Each structure stands twice: as structure tokens, then as C-alpha cells.
Amino acid sequence: MCDELPENKKFVIDLLEQALERYEAEYSELFDRWRGLESKAQVALTTSGIFVSASGLLVKEVGSTFPSEMNLALAFAIALLVLSVTCSVTVLVVRPLESSPTGEGYTKYALDALRVIERLDNGIADYQIHLIQDKIRVWQDTVVSLRDGNDLKAQCLKTAQYLLLAGLLLVASAIIITIFWKQNKGVVS
Structure with a gap:
């Protein structure tokens, strides 16, 4: 059917079909990125949870004998880690x-194409163009939504990772x- 069309219409149809294929490929790429962001958020969430637990154990172990500044630093670290958890959950x-x-x-x-083709003697190329344009519009909406x-997600994940890093550095410093501190007190030999 496409061989019977004027060259200019074939050219337009070919370009539109390429655009449609590109939208489909872009959707696939964006969806892969979506999954990657969610995986990273799960890692940040897990890591934050582990360090919140470690901080809690540290406070339980020596919190009452620590200087108040150290307890304040640990409390701040736990707050940062909890904020990281919150941002990760937001992702x-x-x-x-x-939907695609x-x-x-x-x-x-x-x-719809079959009904139109049955009614038309000419204008099939125009209909093909409109049909492909309709498909492109659907994919455009999908791609924009996913993008x-x-x-x-990327912005929330970035915030979660920065908070996680700050909390981890504080917890590591406290440890x-x-x-x-225990060595100076003679607790660790």
C-alpha cells in the first residue's frame, strides 16, 4: 500500500514511523531508569536502617557515659538517617x-483504519499520517509522564543519599x- 503513495507522503510517513519507534525506545529507556532509581532507593533505605540500628546500639552501650556533645552528635546523625529513610520511601x-x-x-x-480505508478511494496516505500522529501523541504523553x-524520584533519591552520607559520617565518627574514648578510660585493652 505504501508503494502506491506519492513520494512526499511516503517521506512523511517514514519520518513519523521513526518518531513513533523512538518514543517506544525512549519509554523503554525511561522505564529502565525508573527501576534503577527504585533499586537505589531500596539500598539507601536498607543502609539507613542498618545505621539507625547501629546508632541505637551505640547510644544504649555508652550513651549514658558519653559527654552531652557526643550524644547530641548521635541524635543529629540519627535524625539525618531518619530523613534519608523518609526521602528513600518518597522515591x-x-x-x-x-500508561503505555x-x-x-x-x-x-x-x-478504525479498516473502516476509513473501506470508505476512501484517496486519502489513505493522509489517514496513515493522522493515525501515526495519534499514536505519537499517546506515546508523548506516556514518555513525558515517565520522564x-x-x-x-531522582531528586528525592539525591536528597536521601546526601542525608545518608552525612548520617553515616557522623555515626562513623562517633564510633x-x-x-x-573507651581506650582512654581503660575500658578497651
Whole structure:
């Protein structure tokens, strides 16, 4: 059918089909990024949880004998880690997105095309162009929605990771200080 069309219409149809294929590929890439962001958020969440537990054990072990500044630093570290957990959970929150075109949607396009082709002697190329443009619009909405969702997830994840890093550094510092503090007190031999 495409061989019977004027060259300029074939050219437009080819370009539109390439655009449609690119949207489908972009959707796949964005969806892979979406999954990657969620995996990183799960790692940040787990790591934060482990260090919140470690901080709690440290406070339980020596918190009452620590100087108040050290207890304050640990409390601040725990607060940062809890904020990291909050940001990580925010990344994992289910968000409404535009769905990708379904098989049912493409079947509707095909049946609509069949009805139009049966009525038209000419204009098939114009209909093909409009049909591909309709498909592109659906994919555009889907890709934009997924891209926006990824950007939001990436920003929350970045915040979670910075908070996690700050909390981990504080906890690690507190542990090192505790070791030296216990050595100076004669507790560690």
C-alpha cells in the first residue's frame, strides 16, 4: 500500500514511523531508569536502617557515659538517617503515570483504519499520517509522564543519599571517638 503513495507522503510517513519507534525506545529507556532509581532507593533505605540500628546500639552501650556533645552528635546523625529513610520511601511511593499504549488501543486503531480505508478511494496516505500522529501523541504523553516521574524520584533519591552520607559520617565518627574514648578510660585493652 505504501508503494502506491506519492513520494512526499511516503517521506512523511517514514519520518513519523521513526518518531513513533523512538518514543517506544525512549519509554523503554525511561522505564529502565525508573527501576534503577527504585533499586537505589531500596539500598539507601536498607543502609539507613542498618545505621539507625547501629546508632541505637551505640547510644544504649555508652550513651549514658558519653559527654552531652557526643550524644547530641548521635541524635543529629540519627535524625539525618531518619530523613534519608523518609526521602528513600518518597522515591518508592506509587505515582500515577500515563500508561503505555495497549494492544487494545492498537486494535482500535487498526479497526478504525479498516473502516476509513473501506470508505476512501484517496486519502489513505493522509489517514496513515493522522493515525501515526495519534499514536505519537499517546506515546508523548506516556514518555513525558515517565520522564517527570523519574526527575522527581531522582531528586528525592539525591536528597536521601546526601542525608545518608552525612548520617553515616557522623555515626562513623562517633564510633571512632567511642573506641578512643573507651581506650582512654581503660575500658578497651
